[in-house]
Amino acid sequence: MNQAAMQDFGKLVLRIALGALILLHGISKLKNGLGPIEGMVLARGLPGFLAYGVLAGEVLAPLMLLFGAYARIGAVIVAINMLFAIALVHMGQLGQLNDQGGWALELQGMFLFTALAIALFGPGRYAINQR
Template sequence: MIKHIGVPTLLRVVLGIIFLAHGISKLQMGLGNVEAWFSSMGVPGFMAYVAAFVELAGGILLIVGLFTRVVSALFIVLMLGAIVTVKLSSGLLGHDQAAGYELELSLVLVSIYLLASGPAALSLDHLIFNKRRSA
């Protein structure tokens, strides 16, 4: 079954679901609370809104396969920012109660793959942009 769906499609959809879930989680916590949490870590509070929007909208776009390369690039920037500003001091695997950056690094690598590979056969990108090329 995976062969018929294709690994790039599977990676894209799962990555989209992960980011969508993180965006929904931020909404459920309340963006004001997320803003305060970001500020307490030394990250500008407005980035809570940016992160939530990118995760929500980007997750949905990846699930349907629209603007895959753009969204993947945004996810790379978002995750590298999280690693550098928050997670780096905890190390790869973390310590005590602080999580490491292994998840963010994995998400960056999947995003790099999607950025480099381009639209999968089962995506709106493929459907839309292949029609434009053939017209």
Template sequence: MDLFDRTRDHVLALFRIVIGFIFALHGAATLFDVLTGPRGGKVPEFAAWPSWWAAAIQLVGGTLVVLGLGTRYAALLCSGSMAYAYFTVHQGNALFPIENGGEIPALFAWSFLLIAVFGPGKWAIDELFSRSRRSDSQHSEAAAA
């Protein structure tokens, strides 16, 4: 087993945490007019489609991904929201992301898809639950034997 194989889960966890954190910051900036403020210039009205919902997905989904809680589902939702943003906002302007300003949504969409497929890696709350389930099933199997 080489260095890349041994560190895979740790690097994946760092990737998950950084991507989720940056994504959550986008949501917080839009919803609460903090950091750089909303990208569109003003805070969206509560439940306004799609801006408020996109920012809520960014904040909540990004936070869940950082924590590693419901990671695969949260990452899939985040990926889908960014794919939606790319195709509805950017794709109509030009073919390639470099031309249409869609690099960030495209990178987020593919990054979250990667997390959804490969899982959270180490240091995830999900990992604690899976350990607990494995331990419970081992105890029940031992008791049944």
């Protein structure tokens, strides 16, 4: 396998991993509703309709990543979603370590920085629109 093919395959692996893992969170929101998210948004003095942005960040954007359809835009949406999640839910853990010595926000950080990498690298050759 040549270098370009390996890079494209690596981009596919990143897209599938991020898209599938974030989509699971979105499916949970679809099943259980957005009430808790809306409560957090309202508690911060923000308009409640912003809670529906989680559907863009955890359902629409992951599907864009999985199919490689405007994957860079999908990745940016996921990154923005993760910034909101960190700000609304996890800000108190920003400088904390977990019981195993890792960063308390390692999962959120991995989602955020993987999304940024996809936004920068693009979706690769194995995508619907390859941009």
